[in-house]
Amino acid sequence: MKNIFYSVKRNSFILISALTIGGLASCSEDFLDVEPEGVGVGEDFFTTAEHARLAINSVYGNTREWNVIAFAHLAITTITSDNAAKGSVPGDAGFMDEYDNFTLTATEGQLNGYWNGQYQAINLTNQILTNVPLIDMDAAEKERILAEAKFFRAYHYFSLVRAFGGVPLRLSVPLPGEQEDPATLNIPRSSPEEVYAQIIKDLTEAAAVLPNRGATARGRATQGAALGMLAKVQLYQRNWQEVVNLANQVEGLGYNLVEDYYSIFRIAGEHNNESIFEIEAQTVPGNCPASNSQWAEVQGVRGQFGWGFVEPTEDLVNAYEEGDERLDATILFRGETTPEGDLINPNAPNPRYNQKAYVPSFVTNECGYAKDQNVRILRFAEVLLMRAEASNELGDTQQALADLNRVRERAGLDPIESATQEELRNLIWHERRVELALENGDRFFDLVRQGRAAEVLQAQGKQFQAGKNELMPIPQQQIILSNGTLTQNPGY
């Protein structure tokens, strides 16, 4: 009897063992297919209209990024110029001195940040331009989203080509496995002409589709923005007639100067009748990650509001004519009391700060100082000055004087009655400086474009070398990553 019992037991154990070991195999593949948790699958993205909307939103949101609009932007566009010195206290962010003094080398970290920041923005637009056309959605909305993406791709390439010269022209999205084929991936720099041609193409196509302001939400790109940006690009290309035509088109959209220059830069002055394009910044209660524009914070009065970078130079102060209302609106002097009633700390470490980055103390600072200050990228006043400059080059002195004087009169200055073409050119350049100082980072590139960067900047005691410092060095890290495919700019 014992044997029977034993064999039953033995068989059942062998059976159980076999079942457990074998049973796992059958269902295991399903068990091993695991979806990523909580992030959504990229392969499923860009399949609905909502995805297209989310994606274009990301392009707008990205314009507030630190690398795109804060330290690197200010260093490359403004601290380099004769309008501003580094600011803050000596030693603080000492690398910013390298921009101020043109002792810059290719390993300076802000360069790489700026490069990556602009290209990250470009990738967001490329994703849309590659994927959204395939989405089944309302045709008008789709066209608008594609036009917005083109506008921003052009905007960011313009930032790159001004700073670095020709850059790799990347118009598609990285595909899986692309890193394994360096030949297609590792592309060289295109010429500045090729980059400009693409910018002009994108802006032209965008302008044909984008709605006029009023027909779209505040903060979105408009037809005026695309035309105005295109005018500026053509100005850099010295295509004077194009500039005039585009400026005329912008004017035809109903833009006009506002009366009070100071009000332009206050929160209440956002998107006024003069405003063509602004980077939207806002304190979103409870959502500090999205309240992330530091453009104004880094320029705020040190110790009182912000970090105190970008110190307006004495040369800029002296550039304003007697009675120019724009001086007080542009420069915040320590010890002054603002119209909003803030006493600027008389013991602040810097004598002057950028008033266009000033946000009154009654505005919330729950996510840090001045997170509500929009960055004014393009105003109608600049369009007038572009048309003035182009008209003067075309010999149309009347138009040039008319546009110049519209801007001067708003600033409380007497009109210019007459001038030679050469005089007028200098007057318009000067007007550009004082009208747009410390605002959108054009001054250094204006000087380069006007062919007088060495003359003007050397006079400021900067170690600017002609033939070298007109362009920033290509970030050394990018040259290394490209294994030398990216070439350095001359002199670096």
Add this chain to the structure above:
Amino acid sequence: MKRKFLLLVMCLLTFHLSFAQSTITVQGRVTDAETGQPLIGAGVVVQGTTTGAQTDADGNYTLSAPSDGTLTFNYLGYKATSVPINNRTSINVQMETDAATLQEVVVTGYGVQEKRDVTGSIASVKSEELVRQASQNPVSSLQGKVAGVTITNSGAPGASPQIRIRGAGSALGSTDPLYVVDGTFVNDLSFLNPADIESIEILKDASSAAIYGVRAANGVVLVTTKRGKAGESTVNYNGFVGVQRVTNQLDMTNAQEYATLVNEKLRIENPTANLIPTNLPSTDWYDQVLRTATIHNHQVSASGGSEKVTYMASAGYLNQEGIVKGDEYRRITARLQTDFQVSENIKVGYNGIFYDYQSDNIPSDIFYQAFVAPPIIPVFEPNGRYGDPANYPVGNFANPQASLDWFNQKSNGQRLTANAFGEVSFLDGFTFRTSLGLNYGIDEYRNYRSQDSLTSVQYASRSLLTQQRSKSNMWLWENTLTYDKTFGDHDLTVLLGTSAQEDKSNFFRGSVNDVEFNSEADLYLDLGDPETALIDAGGARGTFVSYFGRVNYSFLDRYLLTATLRYDASSNYPRNDRWEYFPSIGLGWRVSEENFMQNQAIFDNLKIRASWGRLGNNNIPANIYRLPVDRDPRLAAIYNGVLFPGANLREVVPATLFWEIVEEVDLGVEMGFLNNRLTVEADWYNKQTKDAIFGLTPLGFLGLGGQIRGNFADFRNRGLELIANWSDDLSTDFSYNIGVNFSRNRNEVTSIATENAAFYNGNLPVGGYQVSITRVGDPIGSFFGYEVDGIFQNEQEVEGSAQPNAVPGDFRFRDRDGNGIIDERDKTIIGNPNPGFTYGINTGFRFKSFDLQLDIQGVADVDIYNGNRNVRFGNENYDKDFYDNRWTGPGSTNSYPSAKLTGRNLDPSDYYVESGSYVRIRNLQLGYNLPSGVVNTLKMRNLRVYVNAQNPVTWFKYNGFSPEVSGAPISQGIDRNVYPLSATYNFGVNATF
């Protein structure tokens, strides 16, 4: 009906059968044949069954056995003895020592093996060694104990140390080994009280670890917790109280020295700059934030049982303050374990470990803040406000005291790690075992930042409450079938098994403004302003399926073979590359057992072994082959003043991704001399990581958010391990033992997928510098930068140099390619953060009732990148060594720069690379066993008191707080203000009732 009847008959028969043989209770005493001393914990088994017992503290045992059965007695280092019962109820046995057979048993994966039969490299650390340290993490206790295992400790209470077994086995992801606690896989051991551990085995070579296949690339740490033993119940109390304090506190400059440096810097940058006053009162920020901290720890355990049921229960409480004010960690651990001998051939049991911690946290960057805060800023201004950087024109530095006072964060967590098993023996030599492991844990924290204005840089206009809850759960089901049989001279053990596992984790975080805080009870997210509510959540899931098998075979006790094969699948890899085989083989030859060795007197033991194995690495980020959608809140757009969320694709995933494989060869020799008083073990290994997954920094113009991952490189760790132990009893009053271990490891990258490519990592926040490079021919994560070729002493030296923009007092970098320009091409390897040598010396002495233990441990041939000195944005504080040695003018020094640490002086250079070698007195303990008279009066069996100093002294030259700097292999050894280890002095009691 017929069937039921049969069943009934069978049951009856079973009943009947159990009465067929008469069962009697046998008791007795097991003693040493030579000394007559009782043998404690000797095993007594009824032959042919799993029924058994173990002897108690007096060597006594009791068990039930068939009156005609045979008892087998086993004891470590003694010859096994079998005694027929022959109806006797009392059997005393004297056991003879068996010096030739080192019957030390080690735990291997899914089984145990006698050490003499092991063909791989397995280190074993027993409980006695673990409990004699004040370390609260069992891994931390291993520091200096095991050759080939490098442990980097952190001083933060409750933190898990970094452990590397035979160098870094993986580049990306975790380099942590697999932890297996009683068969259950866990991520770390912080939930375990060291006093609950019976032994820790470290499977170092690939053939030992290969049974764990895909999880084993970084080595395997097997933890066996204590189990109850049949016999008299015992109650143990272990406890200590002590204090902790920092050693080697870094000297920083005082206010006068600091102002001197800042003024020197200002003068160089601008000869007309306004200077700062040098007569301000001085703050030592380290003194301000650090303290002498207390620690106390108590553990009570009870164990015992009968031959049918054994149990062990324990409970422990730890309260440890951190050396930073406000840092505190409290831990409760509880464990219950029971084994049931259901019948002669069925055994079931479970083991549950519960862990609960509560901690008060400190800002994670407090050591950074204390390092950089200028000493001219006072803790408080005369008006009672915090010292405010706005009043001192040197930079926006946080006041560290204000940071500590303002920071209000508490965290807690609970974890249950449990395992239940059933085991059946059948036929002759077969055992089937099924086990289910569970690991369930919750971690929470809440942070409340009050509405306050402490300084001009530390303020909040609205309060903010943040709460996070993370949950993880894991189940693991394993089945093994073992066949164990001896045929004459052939010993054979065959194991077959399956394993299935699922890992899940997720977190939920929410924050909201304006919650009023009057008490802890107010901290609910719904009590704030709903307009400001923000949520964040995420998760991960992974599954595994495995089949495995192992053959252990020995012939004549001389020729040993171990072969394993594991077939693993992991959801972490793409479907078409998901399954992989992991084979291994180990061979051993016990030379000392050969006939020709019987006439020599040198070797008591001589064993040569060789092994090869293949392991996989699953410690890669989950779903890295899947494209995620980036939903960063910063991508939200604002239209008409309203926020609209944004999302987009910002990554690429590799087109193919396959297993990261480790292949390792190990050659070892084990020797015993002088009647095995001296044992020596040596191992050489070559561990190659193939197709290692690296993150490649993509070209910037691709515009990606992160790195591209792929199987981009191969690297290897090659090394040598030596262990020597000497133990001797000079008399019955005096005995001692000395153990020395030493290991050497060299890491080298052997190939990279793209020719001439290199991986740059180790980002420093200033200047975007990357100081770590991984490239062919050099160790992984080597430091990369300029060689400093002296200091420019004057303008003449600058002129005509390769650095025309330099000023006197700046570094002169070596123009290695001689082209007159200093750029990337002049950078070279300037240091190696992979430790070259690690060693430990562990000693124990016993004289009468006193015992003394002294452990020394160290690391040599390793570099640290002094990121504390290098990461400067402006006028951060300087350390005193810099002040004392800086360049002050022509001829002052040619090795330290001037105070102007800006611009290119902050480029990565060998100036910032320092030796990370250190020697430490790891543990010093003096114990005293109270005389038995006293102990008996107290109704105890044993009472020992001791004083202990842990980490009292560490010698090193590094200009930092601590030479123990951890980090991922590709960016390791960069010191960014680590939480330093502290010295602990304590008094403790071990009592047995």
